[in-house]
Amino acid sequence: MLSAHFFVDTRLQLECNEFFETDMLLLLTTAIRPLPRIENDCSVTHRTLSSILQMACILTVVLYTVVLQGEPLPGSSVRGRIVDETGAGVAGARITAGVADRASATTGTSGNGDFVLSLPPGQYRLKIAADGFVDVTRDVNIEAGAGSPVVIQLQIRPVTESVTVTDSAGYQAVATSSATRTPTPIINIPQSLSIITGDLVKDQMMMSIGDVVRYVPGVMASQGENNRDQIVIRGNSSSADFFVNGLRDDVQYYRDLYNVERVEVLKGPNAMTFGRGGGGGVINRVTKQAGFADLREIDIQAGSFGTRRVTTDWDRAFSSRAAVRLNAIYENSDTFRDFVGVERYGVNPTATFNPAPETRVSIGYEYFHDRRTADRGIPSFDGKPAGVPISMFFGNPDDSRVRAGVHLGSATVEHQFGRVNLRNATLVGDYDRGYQNYVPRGVNADQTLVSMSAYNNATRRRNFFNQTDLSLTASTGGVHHTLLFGGEIGRQNTDNFRNTGYFNDTSTLIDVPYGNPSISTPTTFRQSATDADNHIWTNVAATYFQDQIEISRFVQILAGVRVDRFDLAFHNNRTNSSLGRIDHLVSPRAGLVLKPAAQVSVYGSYSVSWLPSSGDQFSSLTDVTQQVKPEKFTNYEVGVKWDVRRFLSITTAVYRLDRTNTRATDPNNPSQIVQTGSQRSNGFEAGVNGAVTKKWQVSGGYAYQDAFISNPTMSAALGAQVAQVPHHTFSLWNHYRVLPRLSAGLGVLNRSDMFAAIDNTVVLPGYVRADAAVFYSITERIRCQANVQNIFNKRYYLNADGNNNISPGSPRAIQIGLIASF
Numbered sequence: 001m002l003s004a005h006f007f008v009d010t011r012l013q014l015e016c017n018e019f020f021e022t023d024m025l026l027l028l029t030t031a032i033r034p035l036p037r038i039e040n041d042c043s044v045t046h047r048t049l050s051s052i053l054q055m056a057c058i059l060t061v062v063l064y065t066v067v068l069q070g071e072p073l074p075g076s077s078v079r080g081r082i083v084d085e086t087g088a089g090v091a092g093a094r095i096t097a098g099v100a101d102r103a104s105a106t107t108g109t110s111g112n113g114d115f116v117l118s119l120p121p122g123q124y125r126l127k128i129a130a131d132g133f134v135d136v137t138r139d140v141n142i143e144a145g146a147g148s149p150v151v152i153q154l155q156i157r158p159v160t161e162s163v164t165v166t167d168s169a170g171y172q173a174v175a176t177s178s179a180t181r182t183p184t185p186i187i188n189i190p191q192s193l194s195i196i197t198g199d200l201v202k203d204q205m206m207m208s209i210g211d212v213v214r215y216v217p218g219v220m221a222s223q224g225e226n227n228r229d230q231i232v233i234r235g236n237s238s239s240a241d242f243f244v245n246g247l248r249d250d251v252q253y254y255r256d257l258y259n260v261e262r263v264e265v266l267k268g269p270n271a272m273t274f275g276r277g278g279g280g281g282v283i284n285r286v287t288k289q290a291g292f293a294d295l296r297e298i299d300i301q302a303g304s305f306g307t308r309r310v311t312t313d314w315d316r317a318f319s320s321r322a323a324v325r326l327n328a329i330y331e332n333s334d335t336f337r338d339f340v341g342v343e344r345y346g347v348n349p350t351a352t353f354n355p356a357p358e359t360r361v362s363i364g365y366e367y368f369h370d371r372r373t374a375d376r377g378i379p380s381f382d383g384k385p386a387g388v389p390i391s392m393f394f395g396n397p398d399d400s401r402v403r404a405g406v407h408l409g410s411a412t413v414e415h416q417f418g419r420v421n422l423r424n425a426t427l428v429g430d431y432d433r434g435y436q437n438y439v440p441r442g443v444n445a446d447q448t449l450v451s452m453s454a455y456n457n458a459t460r461r462r463n464f465f466n467q468t469d470l471s472l473t474a475s476t477g478g479v480h481h482t483l484l485f486g487g488e489i490g491r492q493n494t495d496n497f498r499n500t501g502y503f504n505d506t507s508t509l510i511d512v513p514y515g516n517p518s519i520s521t522p523t524t525f526r527q528s529a530t531d532a533d534n535h536i537w538t539n540v541a542a543t544y545f546q547d548q549i550e551i552s553r554f555v556q557i558l559a560g561v562r563v564d565r566f567d568l569a570f571h572n573n574r575t576n577s578s579l580g581r582i583d584h585l586v587s588p589r590a591g592l593v594l595k596p597a598a599q600v601s602v603y604g605s606y607s608v609s610w611l612p613s614s615g616d617q618f619s620s621l622t623d624v625t626q627q628v629k630p631e632k633f634t635n636y637e638v639g640v641k642w643d644v645r646r647f648l649s650i651t652t653a654v655y656r657l658d659r660t661n662t663r664a665t666d667p668n669n670p671s672q673i674v675q676t677g678s679q680r681s682n683g684f685e686a687g688v689n690g691a692v693t694k695k696w697q698v699s700g701g702y703a704y705q706d707a708f709i710s711n712p713t714m715s716a717a718l719g720a721q722v723a724q725v726p727h728h729t730f731s732l733w734n735h736y737r738v739l740p741r742l743s744a745g746l747g748v749l750n751r752s753d754m755f756a757a758i759d760n761t762v763v764l765p766g767y768v769r770a771d772a773a774v775f776y777s778i779t780e781r782i783r784c785q786a787n788v789q790n791i792f793n794k795r796y797y798l799n800a801d802g803n804n805n806i807s808p809g810s811p812r813a814i815q816i817g818l819i820a821s822f
Contacts, residue, residue, distance in 0.1 A: 078142050079116040080150035082109050082128060089113020090154055093130035097140075128152055134357075151419055151473050155357070171200050171699045171735075172647050172690030178246055178264050178284050180548060180558065181273055182471050182482050187641045190558055190591025190603035192218075192653040192685055196263040200699055203735055203745060203773065205301060205787050205815050207309070207331075209242075209255055209283060212263045214749060215731045217685040217701035219265055219281070222724050223801040226375045227402040227435040228252035232724045233267055234657050235681035235707025236280030236633070240616035243274060243284040245410065247427035247465050248490070250277075252617065253404035254370050258311045258329035259348040261286045267685075268635040268655065269609030271587035272562045275488065275542060277616050279609045279633030279659060280681075289362055290325035290352040292317040296822050303815035306334030306341070321354045336390070336810050339397030339518070342372035358416045366408040374400040374437035379450055379804040380762045381443045385797050386514075390808035394517040395438025395452060404433040420472045427465050434458035436525070438501075440517070440804045441509070449511040454501025456525050457532075465490040465540075480550040484560070490540040494618060498532040499525040533574045536618045539567040546589075553598075558591035558605075568614050570621045581626045585610040599643040609633040628675055631661045648690035651701075657681040662713045677713030679722060682706045688732075700732035700747075709758075716758045724799060726754035726766065733771075745773030745787075756800035764806065767796035781822060787815045 082093040093109040097117050109115045121142050128136045133154035140150065173195035177183045186193065194216045196206075206212055209229045210221035222237055224230030229252070230239045240250035249255075257263070266273075267281040274282050295315035302308055309331040317323040327348045334341045346368035353361040378394065379386050407430040415422045436456035443450050469486045503510040505524040512519050527533065546560030564585040571578045591605035610630040614621040639653035662677035687701035707722035733747040749769040756762040773787040793812040800806040 078119065078124070078126075078140055078150065079114070080152060082113045082115065082130070083151060083153050084133070084156070090130050090133065093128055093133075093154070096127045096129075097124045098127070126152075128154065130154055153416065170647055170691050171197055171697050172649055173197055173262065176264060178286075179266055179270075179273065180546065181246075181469055181484055181486065182546075182548065184548070186649070187599070187601045187643055188556060188593055188595075190593050190605040190637075190639075191607075192267045192637065192639055192651065192655070192687075194219075194265045194267075194687060194689075194701075196265070196699075198261055200733070201257055201260065201263070202299075202819070203775070203785075204733065204747075204771075205785075205817055206257055208257065209263075212257070212283075213265065215700050215733055215747075216265050217687050217703035217729065217731070218267060218683060218705060220724050220726070220729075221799060223377065223799045223805060223807050224252070225435075225437070225801050225805065226377065226807065227254075227437070229255055231283065233265075233280035234655065234683060235679065235705060235722045235725045236657070236659065237724065238277065238280065238616055241274075241278050241280075241282045243282055244408070244427065245287060245412075245425070246274075246284060247410070247425060247467065248275070248463065249285075249408070249427075249429065250463075250616070251404075251406075251429070251431040251433060251459065251461050253406060253431065253433050254344075254372075255285065256329060256344060256346060256368065256370075257285075258346060259287050259327035259366070261288050267653075268605075268637055268657065269587070269607040269633045271564075271585070271609035272544060272546070272560045272589035272607065275540065275562070275564055276566055276585060276630075277609065277611050279611055279631070280657065287348065287364070287366075288313065288325060288327055288350070289364070290323040290350045291315055292320065292323050292352075295325075297819065299817060299819045301815055301817045304813040305336050307813075307815060308332050322351070324349065324351045326350075336813070337373075337375055337808075338391045338393040340373040340375045340393065342370070344368070344370040344372075360412075360414045362410075362412045364408075364410045366406070368404075368406040368408075370402070370404045372402050373397060374402045374435050376437055376439050376805045377800070377807040379440040379443050380756065380806060381447060383762055385762075385764065385806045385808070386443060386447075388514075390795065390811070392517065394440045394450065394512075395454070396519050396521070396523065398520070399523060400437050402433075402435040402437075404431070406431055406433075419474070420470065423467075423469045425467045427463070429461070429463040431459070431461045431463070438519075442804055443514060444511075448514050450514050450517050452510050452512055452517075452519075453508055454503070454523055454525070455499060455531075456501070457498045458496070460495045462493045463490070464492075478552070482548040482550075484544070484546040484548075486544045486546075488540065488542040488544075490538075492536075492538040492618075494536040494538075496532045496534050496536070496619060498527070500528040500531055501525050527574075532619065533572070535571045535573065536614075536621075537569045538618060539565075541565045554595050556593040556595070558589070558593070560589045562587045562589075564610075566612055568612065568618060568621065570614070570618070570626075579621050579623065579626045581613065581621065583610070583612050583630055585612075585630065601641045602639075603641070604638045605635070606637075607635050628663065628673070629661050631659060634658045634660070645691075648688075648692060650686070650688050652684070652686045654684050655682070657683075658710070664711070664713050673714065676711055677716075678709075678711040679713075680708060680710040681722070681725075695737040697735045698732065700730075702728075702730045704728055720758055720760055721755050723755050723757050726752045728752040728766075735773075735775075741777040743775040745771075745775070747771040756806060757803045759803070762800075762803040762806075764797045764800060767794060767809070769794060769796065769809070781820060783819045785817045785819075787817070789813045789815075 082090045084090055090113045095115050096106045107115050107117050119142055123141050126138045126140055138152055175183055175185045179189045179191055179193055196212050213219040213221050218234055220232040222230040222232050228239055239252050242249050264284040270278040270282050297313040299311045311329045313327050315325040330345045332343045348366040350364035378388055409428045412425040438452055438454045441451040441453055467488045471484045474481045500508055502524045503521050542564040544562035549557040566583045569580045587608050589607045594602045610632055612630045613628045635657045637653055637655040641651045643649050659679040661675045663673045664677035666672040666674045683705040685703045689699050691697050705725050707725040709716040709718055709720045712718045730750040735745045737743045752766040753763050756764055770791045771789050772791055775785045777783045790812045796809040798807045798809040
């Protein structure tokens, strides 16, 4: 990494020491009431649910009584662990025990933060000091016998002086709180996950979710009709499994990365942590928050096909207790596609307050606007993409548009009292988005004409979500527990409206010349008999419990369960009819971690998620579907994680993911449906992230996937391969520091053939793409870089949304960036 000049605050100091920032220990409790009568129960009976919740309540009372109120056991020593904000042990911390300000004993922590002090019974004051952390004082009472170990968390000491940083946190993250809702080292999480750090985002000039997943094994960016983010994780496609700081951000639009600290991709069912959906996995953006130091940075980018983009990051501490930060973006770019461009701008101010050492309050607001040309790509012919120029536009470019206006308000309160941490987070969102597009539908036999249709669609949604987490650490005998109690409530109001395009105000289809498909035919948009005009209310109430059990240094267990009440009401404005459905979803999770060495973990896990019959955007509730049970996702996974060295990790995972309760046609009555359809995904993933040497960083991996229809559905036959899921993908990005001021990057992307749609009639050929970059620090405060995508100018096809909506990949493109701090 090139030398750069920073003002170091709490977060940046972690980066300088090559640690990964996570939130404070998250902890939460919720009052559990008896459930009402369960309607359309899809998983367990009311009696079973009540028993689970009653057991959780009893366990809570017992733990509170034994752990928090119990009398200490006889002993003559104090032992414990010193941890940082991520929960990682702090090595070399100095602990002094004293009486009346006189030192009685002194010791230091081991490599994992543990310490032991042998002292006579009595009342002592512990003083803990560690380089880079705020000193902590804690009073303890030592009685005869060995008492329960104490866990003391240190806060990073803010630093305001200017320093020169020659190494950054790099591409490896060491811990996260998103997977378990408590800060946990990644090596101890029984789940496959990938974290794209801020350094990797900058090095590759990533701008979108599609850019992020390029180097994530087992994840593909689908076309999403080229009007939204859509991902395929482990064979399951979703336009709604997106989160920001752990809270749901599920509206269909293109997200930008101008304000992200990192992006987390968690694979497999994640209902225990994130709630409904997330069958294949989820993507969580962790945004930049105000810190306690001065930071001023501007990033200017320009490049091929009229790329023009500028982002700013300004951070200011007004005192030791209050800080503000402002991130902003403006972009106005064209693309290699004819007539296609994008304009976007956004602003994201945040503020952080520390009214007391144990309390932190963060608030934020984001406004984001995205407007672009709606581009459905090119059609197919004879089972492959049509042989037209990759820049050719199909439809009326002057009448094709996508827009999104997003308002997000957030507030988080965190408080620590003793071993108990409390966190409450709220996200309020107002989304206004729509698109109008022309859709290629097929090429005639002699390749002279292309059939086209048109429609527009608008969505307005207002979200409210609130989460409360209470966690505590406790020990029973020699077993260490990290307990989590939590609850979530949410409400979403959605309006959908769709119009069909009528060419010359008469026909919904038009044939256009194959060789000149850009048109200006007058088109009227109005509702047809089947177009949507509806209002949807959804209410969510959930409670969850989790225990991370450390039986010994070699064995850990993760067990948890979440119960959701998902209540949906659907009103059709066209027919003035109403539908509704209530589902009670029970989502268990269990994992076993074996650690033959501190740097190696072998794990196995089981998890379940549910997708209600209304779909991930609530748009498919009908008289028929309101009677069907949610789809179920069941994942079995085993894997190995190995921290080869301090900042280099290798991960592998083998999994089987079954999707059941999908709709199928009743073989005895074609007019009826049954829930016998199913899909299976078998796969292997291997990833590598971090620093091979002090000069060489890497990120990438390999994935094998076999996703197929294991029982016929309404749209696919037995054995059909799932669309947008190649059998093989490989990626590897390298960043090498040649000289103190000069670095180079080289990346390789490889994907095998995949089908454009579930009918398996059109194939998107596999490809190999090479990328490169050069980085140079002009001064300590100014860095420039040049990135080249598709060095060898290969023709390839990136993804699709059906057989006749195929997106070509970009030809060779160059981007120049200049980052200045002042």
